[in-house]
Amino acid sequence: MINKNSKIYVAGHKGMVGSAIIRELSRNGYKNIVTRSSKELDLRRQNEVELFLEQEKPECVILAAAKVGGIAANIKYPSEFITDNLLIQTNVISSSLNNSVKKLIFLGSSCIYPKDAPQPLMEDYLLSGKLEPTNEGYAIAKIAGLKMCEYYNRQYGVDFISLMPCNLYGENDNFNLEDSHVMASLIRRFHEAKVNELSHVDVWGSGTQLREFLYVDDFADALVYVMENYKGHKFLNVGTGYDITIKELSELIKQIVGYKGEIRFDTSKPDGMHRKIMDISMIKNIGWNMKTDMYEGIDKTYKWYLDNKFLFE
Template identity: 60%
Template sequence: MNTTTKIYIAGHRGMVGSAIWRALESKGYSNLVGKSSKELDLRSQESVSDFFATEQPEVVIDAAARVGGILANNDYPYQFLMENMQIQNNLIDSSLKADVQKFIFLGSSCIYPKLAPQPLKEEYLLTGPLEPTNEWYAVAKITGVKACEAIRRQFGKDYISLMPTNLYGPFDNFDLKTSHVLPAMVRKFHDAKLNGNTPVELWGSGTPMREFLYVEDLADAVVFALENRFQDNLYNVGTGVDLTIKELAELIQKTVGHSGKLKWDSSKPDGTPRKLMDVTKMTEAGWTAKVDLEEGIKRTYKWFLENQDTFKQVKL
């Protein structure tokens, strides 16, 4: 690896991909390649194969995926399963055929069983049933992890999978129909503040526990993985610290400056009771997260305020 190594970042315009792009640029990497979905349909095997033949990247980072929260996963199960498999299969297979030596696959903590022991260790993969509210996305990501593991085992290539915990930060999706819990709360509290601090209603009981990682920390972890060869194929990436959804709501409410009431709709699903990552392997490899949650939320809300007219709104 050097600063002129040709690195293709799939999904470079998304929250994760753009953060990785900025992180690499800040470290002097100058030969970065990115294509928008209009320029390259990653669901098309032929298009992806042609792209690899033309561009011949030396390193590939797969930050491309169809993502969304509980509602989106529930309403569009086929798309979340099939499109994610198409995207990653085309990227992984084309990388293998093009003799790409280094491939980083980004997944999600939802690959682990719903009721797995806490904190979640990499070895818990495929040891129990998944969380039903996002199993379609999880199954797709599991196949990507296993494809990279198979290539590593069979062909000896440095293909690794990083499983980040819940992500948030600049360029997140704040659309209330398709967003994840943290950006959805930011949007809800902000809108309610503007409407005279009206009450904010949130899904579930507020008791589930979640861990959150600032997206620029994940980007830093990806750069670390690029510049080092890891011994294993699968690594969790997180902070190793969690809190209840109620505590998260109160922290965001304080950051936004909303002074109205908070209501919980217990008729809506909670999802997995707890989802904390064991980050021992990543720590032992030499990487730890740097941005704590309170600081990360402040940065995220600042970005939200500065980009309200242009932030991403997914249309399914």
């Protein structure tokens, strides 16, 4: 088992998820944490990854590195989303096996599930139907990663587990409008509309689509809990157990930001999947539950954005 003195390599430590994991590990007394920036270590290059793991010999690898983006970026750059993610995860997972890593945690996404799967999304629904076309490349890559972990466990007896979070948001999110996810994009656009005294804010889609959102520090808490308490072949959903329409989300962000104008929904833009809510029975059964409600999480995220918006100008 992993203990407080175990060497833990967190791949993708500068991103929203990776930085939250670093904070949570530190809060829980883990001090032997190894990181590398993408300039220091290109995870798309197998030789670099193999040499790094051979030299560092971490006991645990947390694979939070990935090429991520919102619906616009996934539609525009599908080749990069499938290629970069396949390279990153294949190199890290296979090299972890080669270098006797005791535990690996691979992070996926709720987009792995079929477009028309029953709701809420149970782990058993994987590969039961066609994927949502707007993020198919990313989803295929993530499915490949979790299947690698599953097969390695069965064939080699290792402890490589996968977590599938719902939509995450929070500190260190990407607020670049071209490739941000819906939460960060809306926070920035409502803030700029407030500052510039715009009469309305346009939101993609009908507003009726339903999404589940988890504050990123809660996800990091779930990851550390699973690292300490779970071993098994099955991947685990991580979420809140409830969802919200994009219209309701927009109104909540409007309230938190203090914007007074109108919200307009652009139905010429795609909605993506109508609904995505995770069945979280498995992770609840091993003892984990979320801690941060949506109002508190969005408020914290908006305050972080206000302090760091210069990074996205």
